[in-house]
Amino acid sequence: MSTKKVKRKYKKRYDKLPTVLFFVLPALIPLIVFWIYPISRSIWLSFTNWDFMTPNYKIVGLRNYINLFKDIRFYEALTNTLIFTLGTLFPTIIIGLILALLLVKNFRGNGILKFILFSPWITPTVAISIVWTWIFKVDGGIANKILQLVGMAPYSWIDKSSSAMFSVILVTVWKSLGYAMIFYLSALEKVPGELYEAGALDGASSWRQFFDITLPSISPTTFFLTIITMVNSLQAYDQIQVLTQGGPAGSTKTLLYMYYQLGFQEFNMGKATAVAVVMIIITATLSLIQFKVGEKWVYY
């Protein structure tokens, strides 16, 4: 190839650059300012001993990470995060789907029911968490009143380390159900009726039709909800802060809550950002695994 040709090729490749930038920059700038820069900065901070208060810090290399991996509280928080994530993921998806299956049929009051079920999603988490602290009150809380009505002993919902995680999961699932339901409703409505008719003629029972036609047809929605619910759970903070503040005895302390405590209560921003970096890696790995596994069960 002559130099002239190479030059021309080079020119051809780059002469559209201004146009490309014109369209891409408006989207790219917020991404850089609010995402790429803070993440890079966090990664950088995780190698320092910054205390969040003073402007000076020293580079400490991998010390924050080494300390973190030696810290038993980190493993507790990691376990709590996994329990919380899985504990919210499966019930949200399964109950959300069941609700959608019930509500996809037209009946009186269907619209109001959908609205009621969806409303927790649009209410701020802090607000609903405050309401739930009242519900969970050992003396006089509605939850225990209901238990008493059916003849059961009152329960320490958020005051005991054995039950606090369950209560936080309960609130989170209750909040996300409507969201999952709305997505499933729209997916279910799009499954062609003819597929069920073909299934019926092929001899498939209702159960068979559900597993062989409905589930595969809505698999892209299930996949989407799995990723979103997982990421939401990993990022859960508000409800933990309001309901339990990570307690009792650290039983509801997730990685994000640990990050908050390290950074803003213990003023150890270096170690806190190390937790944040670990969280990014966990989130990315889990998402990657889901995408890989998803190739086997998601049908577009």
Place this chain on the structure above:
Amino acid sequence: MAEIILKSITKEYENGFQAVKGINLEIKDNEFVILVGPSGCGKSTTLRMIAGLEDISDGELFIDGEKVNDVAPQNRDIAMVFQNYALYPHMTVYQNIAYSLKIKKVPKDEIDKRVKEVAASLGLEDLLDRRPGQLSGGQKQRVAMGRAIIRKPKAFLMDEPLSNLDAKLRGQMRVEIADLYQRLNTTFIYVTHDQTEAMTLGTKIVVMKDGEIQQIDNPTNLFNYPENKFVAGFIGTPTMNFFDATIVEENGNLYLETQDGKITVTEAKETKLREGNWVGKKVVVGIRPEHVMLDDEAHCAFKGEVNVFELLGSNAIVYIDTAEGRIVMNTPHVKKHEHGEKIYLSVLEEKLHIFDPETERTITN
């Protein structure tokens, strides 16, 4: 193989609309029955009631002597090919075809053998690993048929199976369906609005309109002896010409008098007209475009001007405006007629159809 009997079958929806109004139909073993009619005539609803996909509001449905009104679709042993194919999008061609056998828990090697046989008979061997999304319309159609064939059902129901294909493919698939019928030798019930499909495929054609059966007959009789004006107009392309005429008697002979001339009536028709006391009365006359021909001014039944001339190669369609309205002529003479050209037409008397203007039923069959 099955005999299917419909006795006063009615489909009425909750809003009171009757899609099918008490139809009676007997479908014998190995018949290829076509339900044909314009959209909304109730043909698809009838098919879906036979399949069990639609409840029967009134009447009785028998398959092989057994009343099946309340039998679930899966227990009727009937296969159906849908207009949009209804292939399971997440399954491969192989899995689509094998699905019904898998549900019946047929052994795997038996399923494999049968799927391969069916695939070979439909030319699908190389597509077995593909998903429906990767197939063309014609291929999807074949898979849908394969899914039906593999079950060896009592009857095949087809709901406008070719309507999503382009004209050329439709022609090809029509031949393939005819071939399939010859090979399988079982009962076919086929819904279409396309009268070419109806005429070429069916051994028995059921013409429907507004939820009622207009005529049940074989293709030849349906074409030659339509029982009413609707059937006469619906079957045949271009459609039959209709015009008004009065029955007049001159010198002991009956004639159809039009505004432009007189048409003689055959002896058989004359007898019928006299028996029905039609002399002096107005009737509706039908004549197919292929039975209209050029004539001279003195003997013609119509005078008119050429409006459009369509050359189709071996024949030509000429649209002529006359005092009786638009008359269409399908002629083997392909000499071009110019727009506005004066033209004189007569008709083949033995091919005339005469209808009662009130009931629209035929008078002379």
